[in-house]
Amino acid sequence: xxxxxxxxxxxxxxxxxxxxxxxxxxxxxxxxxxxxxxxxxxxxxxxxxxxxxxxxxxxxxxxxxxxxxxxxxxxxxxxxxxxxxxxxxxxxxxxxxxxxxxxxxxxxxxxxxxxxxxxxxxxxxxxxxxxxxxxxxxxxxxxxxxxxxxxxxxxxxxxxxxxxxxxxxxxxxx
Ligand SMILES: CC(C)(COP(=O)(O)OP(=O)(O)OC[C@H]1O[C@@H](n2cnc3c(N)ncnc32)[C@H](O)[C@@H]1OP(=O)(O)O)[C@@H](O)C(=O)NCCC(=O)NCCS
Numbered sequence: 001x002x003x004x005x006x007x008x009x010x011x012x013x014x015x016x017x018x019x020x021x022x023x024x025x026x027x028x029x030x031x032x033x034x035x036x037x038x039x040x041x042x043x044x045x046x047x048x049x050x051x052x053x054x055x056x057x058x059x060x061x062x063x064x065x066x067x068x069x070x071x072x073x074x075x076x077x078x079x080x081x082x083x084x085x086x087x088x089x090x091x092x093x094x095x096x097x098x099x100x101x102x103x104x105x106x107x108x109x110x111x112x113x114x115x116x117x118x119x120x121x122x123x124x125x126x127x128x129x130x131x132x133x134x135x136x137x138x139x140x141x142x143x144x145x146x147x148x149x150x151x152x153x154x155x156x157x158x159x160x161x162x163x164x165x166x167x168x169x170x171x172x173x174x
Pocket of ligand 1: 113122147
């Protein structure tokens with residue numbers, strides 16, 4: 001919470017742009033803001049679960065029990081969010097999280113940008129931010145499961161489908 005407090009107390013605090021090093025936990029995304037609104041990425045974990053549910057609803061994802069979503073956030077290695085800030089108000093407009101063994105591997109889950117903010121480069125910027133943060137934690141192997149309709153979105157970010165023929169395998173209960 002401390003980063004948001006500092007931002008609201010000092011609106012000029014965050015001046016890092018999209019191409020600069022993402023060294024802070026609260027980073028302003030330049031080139032995305034319009035009028036009074038500014039957009040930030042954050043690694044803060046305290047996300048209102050109802051706001052996250054609204055964001056997931058907006059892209060048509062099936063609802064999940066909030067107590068399980070809460071556990072998923074708590075035990076994720078990294079949680080990244082995108083926020084639109086207007087005056088003293090902030091709104092969750094993007095989200096992604098990663099699980100990890102804290103040494104070699106991380107897997108990214110639940111990548112979402114609110115439809116109103118899609119197709120403006122924000123999803124790409126948020127993924128780049130997350131990859132940068134994971135690399136900063138010395139994680140070298142980053143994986144994810146892509147829905148078929150977003151494979152090219154991830155390809156553009158450098159993700160490779162079935163490297164060396166390796167296939168993802170799933171086990172589901174009967
Ligand atoms: C997928 C998603 C996160 C992309 O976010 P976005 O902000 O709209 O994407 P961007 O505007 O940053 O697009 C970056 C690039 O990917 C491309 N792209 C975006 N969505 C794409 C898609 N569905 N298929 C193929 N390419 C796509 C863009 O054209 C752009 O290409 P460019 O770099 O050559 O200009 C967003 O559409 C979303 O939240 N979708 C619903 C939830 C979802 O499906 N999540 C993924 C689950 S695996």
